[in-house]
Amino acid sequence: MNDNAKVLAALLAGLVAGVVIGVLLAPDKGAETRDKLNESLKSLGDTIKDRLASEVEKISKKDKQSSL
Secondary structure, X not given: OOHHHHHHHHHHHHHHHHHHXXXXXXXXXXXXXXXXXXXXXXXXXXXXXXXXXXXXXXXHHHHHHHHO
């Protein structure tokens, strides 16, 4: 795993931990907290998918350029 991937993984892990802790410590009812947590995790999942697709695209472009 290269350094950029490690930094990205650490950043995402920190983001997930922050969102989960923030939602769990919020002074809302249990059902509202679960709904907020579900929405936050879905949004985070979408962000991760988008960034992963972007990184895969960058890697495949680099591979194509290096094979020329």
